[in-house]
Amino acid sequence: MNLELSEEQEAARRLAADFVAREVAPYATAWDRAEEVDRGLVKKLGDVGFLGLTLPEEYGGSGGDHLAYCLVTEELGRGDSSVRGIVSVSLGLVAKTVATWGDEEQKRTWLPRLASGDAVGCFGLTEPGTGSDAGSLTTRAVRDGDAYVIDGAKTFITNGTWADVVLLFARTGGPGHKGVSAFLVPADAPGLTRRAIHGKLGLRGQATAELVLEGVRVPASAMLGPEGKGFSVAMSALAKGRMSVAAGCVGIAQAALDAAVRYAGERAQFGKPIAAYQLVQELISDIAVDVDAARLLTWRVADLIDRGQDFATAASKAKLYASEAAVRCANSALQVFGGYGYIDEYPVGKLLRDARVMTLYEGTSQIQKLIIGRALTGVSAF
Numbered sequence: 001m002n003l004e005l006s007e008e009q010e011a012a013r014r015l016a017a018d019f020v021a022r023e024v025a026p027y028a029t030a031w032d033r034a035e036e037v038d039r040g041l042v043k044k045l046g047d048v049g050f051l052g053l054t055l056p057e058e059y060g061g062s063g064g065d066h067l068a069y070c071l072v073t074e075e076l077g078r079g080d081s082s083v084r085g086i087v088s089v090s091l092g093l094v095a096k097t098v099a100t101w102g103d104e105e106q107k108r109t110w111l112p113r114l115a116s117g118d119a120v121g122c123f124g125l126t127e128p129g130t131g132s133d134a135g136s137l138t139t140r141a142v143r144d145g146d147a148y149v150i151d152g153a154k155t156f157i158t159n160g161t162w163a164d165v166v167l168l169f170a171r172t173g174g175p176g177h178k179g180v181s182a183f184l185v186p187a188d189a190p191g192l193t194r195r196a197i198h199g200k201l202g203l204r205g206q207a208t209a210e211l212v213l214e215g216v217r218v219p220a221s222a223m224l225g226p227e228g229k230g231f232s233v234a235m236s237a238l239a240k241g242r243m244s245v246a247a248g249c250v251g252i253a254q255a256a257l258d259a260a261v262r263y264a265g266e267r268a269q270f271g272k273p274i275a276a277y278q279l280v281q282e283l284i285s286d287i288a289v290d291v292d293a294a295r296l297l298t299w300r301v302a303d304l305i306d307r308g309q310d311f312a313t314a315a316s317k318a319k320l321y322a323s324e325a326a327v328r329c330a331n332s333a334l335q336v337f338g339g340y341g342y343i344d345e346y347p348v349g350k351l352l353r354d355a356r357v358m359t360l361y362e363g364t365s366q367i368q369k370l371i372i373g374r375a376l377t378g379v380s381a382f
């Protein structure tokens, strides 16, 4: 793998860094306190091209590669993980999945709107009773003439209150993951209600919601991919999604490093900047090694995808390592800040709170280990 960035990749990274400096960083603390990112930001993310970065140009995307996507995602994660999540879900989990599995009409209906930010997507897999064991979900879609009628509930859905379209997973057949199908459900469909989930530890600016579906009627043409293949649709989306989460974690870890280095140079105790103490340098150098390791694991996934190779296990390794590293790095940075790290006028407390969920969603750290273990041993230990 060539670790030197191409001109296009470097331009994408610079564009994202400028965007974050102008449109995200100045507001991140206020959005965190208000528990809401400014909704107008979605259109700006679309206008600058981030919501269609890896989509084909014929559907309003810019046809960028996955390494460019990682670079943009890292910068967004460095600025505000709540903003990073909007893009990772609407583009990474929803639009990319429509581009991969959708028929021509589904692509023409949704991709240009998702790429421009005129529409937002959300990914409805988790239910109140089924998280890690997503294949046993109970939301049901029953065929009725040329339509399906859907009943059930979804929870923890990122972009849930904002979304215009839900990529929804529902049971159309018997038990187990072979009975699951995927649907594109307009969020304003009669019978679909949503409730914002408040009080999150981190990602407080993100519009996380519970969705309830009562007799929601969609045409049969709303099914994405073949009937009974919904679990494969979900898993293919999540495998790429894990790269995006990992890239966001690199951003958190890099932000923790930058903040710790800056503060250690400014803060003096016992007559010297705290940067002069070996134990403080140990905290900082451990963060720096984690940043590099997480970034390289993440770039490898992008490289595998861009070369058309198998990437799912590499994505689980990157997500596992980068998410645990982001928590470690933010925690160490907070230690460098001492008591000031504990109040939100300084950035590191938010980094730690935002990092914490990364080891939980899109497959917990335990689930990533089971995926890696299954690939190595050939034995499923789920």
Ligand code: FAD
Residues within 6 Å of the ligand: 089, 122, 123, 124, 125, 126, 130, 131, 132, 133, 155, 156, 157, 158, 159, 200, 203, 208, 357, 360, 361, 362, 363, 364, 365, 366, 367, 370, 381, 382
């Ligand atoms: P559980 O599955 O109940 O797990 C509880 C614990 O048991 C964990 O430690 C887990 O690792 C462990 N465990 C479970 N099974 C095993 C096993 N076989 N072996 C060892 N340990 C095991 N979901 C969506 O569909 N769309 C979204 O957009 C979305 N966004 C989210 C945003 C946030 C802020 C949060 C918090 C969650 C989001 N989720 C979303 C849901 C997320 O993916 C789930 O929370 C996650 O998959 C874990 O499921 P669970 O919370 O039900 O935990």
